[in-house]
Amino acid sequence: MRENKTGTLMFALRVLQGVLLGVGAVLPGISGGVLCVAFGIYKPVMEVLSDPFGKFKTHLPLLVPILAGAAAGFLGVARILSFFLEAYPNQSVCLFVGLIAGMLPSLFREAGEKGKPKGCMTALLACFAGIVFLLASLEIFSVSIVPSKRWYLFCGFCMALSVIVPGMSFSTLLMPMGLYAPFVDGLGSLNLTILIPAGIGAVLTVVALAKFVDTMMKKHYALVFHGIIGIVIGATVMTVPFSGFAGSFAAAAVNTVCIAAGFAAALALDHFNSKISTQG
Numbered sequence: 001m002r003e004n005k006t007g008t009l010m011f012a013l014r015v016l017q018g019v020l021l022g023v024g025a026v027l028p029g030i031s032g033g034v035l036c037v038a039f040g041i042y043k044p045v046m047e048v049l050s051d052p053f054g055k056f057k058t059h060l061p062l063l064v065p066i067l068a069g070a071a072a073g074f075l076g077v078a079r080i081l082s083f084f085l086e087a088y089p090n091q092s093v094c095l096f097v098g099l100i101a102g103m104l105p106s107l108f109r110e111a112g113e114k115g116k117p118k119g120c121m122t123a124l125l126a127c128f129a130g131i132v133f134l135l136a137s138l139e140i141f142s143v144s145i146v147p148s149k150r151w152y153l154f155c156g157f158c159m160a161l162s163v164i165v166p167g168m169s170f171s172t173l174l175m176p177m178g179l180y181a182p183f184v185d186g187l188g189s190l191n192l193t194i195l196i197p198a199g200i201g202a203v204l205t206v207v208a209l210a211k212f213v214d215t216m217m218k219k220h221y222a223l224v225f226h227g228i229i230g231i232v233i234g235a236t237v238m239t240v241p242f243s244g245f246a247g248s249f250a251a252a253a254v255n256t257v258c259i260a261a262g263f264a265a266a267l268a269l270d271h272f273n274s275k276i277s278t279q280g
Helices: 002-026 032-038 042-050 052-075 078-087 089-111 120-140 149-164 170-177 180-188 192-219 221-239 249-279
Strands: none
Touching: 002 032, 002 052, 002 149, 002 170, 032 042, 032 089, 032 149, 032 221, 042 052, 042 149, 042 192, 052 180, 089 221, 089 249, 120 221, 149 170, 149 180, 149 192, 170 180, 180 192, 192 221
């Protein structure tokens, strides 16, 4: 009876994680890969992507509830999120900034589980500087592009990259190019003229890069993981809507509460995840 209850709770937790993955992937600046790392599912996901025929069966119990939740979070609320991002952009982003910040303790625990060789902090700082430079450059040199099937192929590339390389948010890459809003709207409405080229781009990206990233994780786990943390911190810092704190005191207070709420939710989820994993 106890095992059944634990199994049900674990299944519900995985579905919730999947929903957060889907929702987080849609929000600007948030990476699905970051959430995969924080939830402790990045490695099995990469193993499946790099060797789908060999690993899919053994990882099926873990991935099914996550994929179901991700589909609901990503497709089911795309239009709703578009509304909230337009009506309450700062508050929405601040909530997820707090969520990412609250996951950092679990990221550092995960990064140190196989030791901490020399060069880890160098990797962290180098990746932090690199992602900050990249995202700042995208903002400074922003361009406007007319959406087309070819560009939706690129959107699929960015979407897959945001899972394979934590910290690389497809929304952050697409927004400066004017592709984010039409792409998300197309996903929410299940527009095949957008879904098909995006799917092709995502599959090609997975085939080309998943195996390489998985191999690097196996050979240089600590260095790669600390580099990932640097990307996470850099992407999160660049996501904070600082302009939302420069206006009225009330607006700044609301944004602060949103960050605190996201932070607290992440810590609670991490505690619950650790407790269930221990029981299992």
